[in-house]
Amino acid sequence: SLEFYRMASHSKIQPLTYFGIAWALLLVLSPHCPNTTTTPFLITSAIVISLTWLLFRSPKGQAFNSWAWTIAGILYIGWMLSYWVDLRNLEAGREWVLCGMLTNFANDTGAFFIGRAWAKHPLASTISPSKTWEGAVGGLLAAIAASLILNAFFSWLNYPLPLNYWQMALLGGVISIFAQLGDLVESLLKRNTGSKDSGKLLPGHGGILDRIDSIIFTGVVVYYYVIFAIL
Incomplete structure (x- = not known):
């Protein structure tokens, strides 16, 4: 995830790097949780928290791009790799x-x-x-x-x-x-x-x-x- 977000920084975009890494890791581990609402909760909370976070972060000119890259990293790395855990189970x-x-x-x-x-x-x-x-x-x-x-x-x-x-x-x-x-x-x-x-x-x-x-x-x-x- 860190490398994914560093690629975005080459385009002058500032994603919520550490938030994205944390949520991607939680998604990878989510298949171990027996509660079937865990993954939808993590994805929904990622959307809400990241958008709210960007309300208070400056500068705001790249807010949409920052949010899009943040969510993309969470889904592309975290959600996709979680299928290997699902497969193991x-x-x-x-x-x-x-x-x-x-x-x-x-x-x-x-x-x-x-x-x-x-x-x-x-x-x-x-x-x-x-x-x-x-x-x-x-x-x-x-x-x-x-x-x-x-x-x-x-x-x-x-x-x-x-x-x-x-x-x-x-x-x-x-x-x-x-x-x-x-x-x-x-x-x-x-x-x-x-x-x-x-x-x-x-x-x-x-x-x-x-x-x-x-x-x-x-x-x-x-x-x-x-x-x-x-x-």
Whole structure:
């Protein structure tokens, strides 16, 4: 969240950084609360408190932009990542989280190496010039292969996932697509704010957000895939 709000500051916008970080963290942890009104309460209170806060903060010329970025950070980081906690709380949640994370990693790895070796056709040159269709296809194939291998591996360990191989292959493909969309979304935000990287915590690799941008979407996808395909 801190890196997200620092990107906004590059555009001369001043979000409520520490408030946003606190509420994003509360949202990530909210699935542990048995009360079903916790998440709606946190989102509603974030809207009300942030707007009220901005009434008393100066200068007021960028109040709307400050509020929009504050809420965006809470939802984009906090709410979206909370789905990984929701996923862990499902039956066989540990296996689903591992499946989602490792398939996501396979997608990133496949996209990087295939894109590096055969890069010819830009995927979204106005957003991320380094992304190519070849890399996207490489990531897709790697993710599908990883999902099938993981399915066989969990079965071998006596922790079988309740999906057949076709369903697992489809899940791998869906994870790949949304992982790449998540990557492009973060690239769009960086370009919009004039930021080269989300941070400098990892020399040569940017910030933490640059490393986890793809999993922001995939946690949501795996959770709802499991809910609708199985439960």
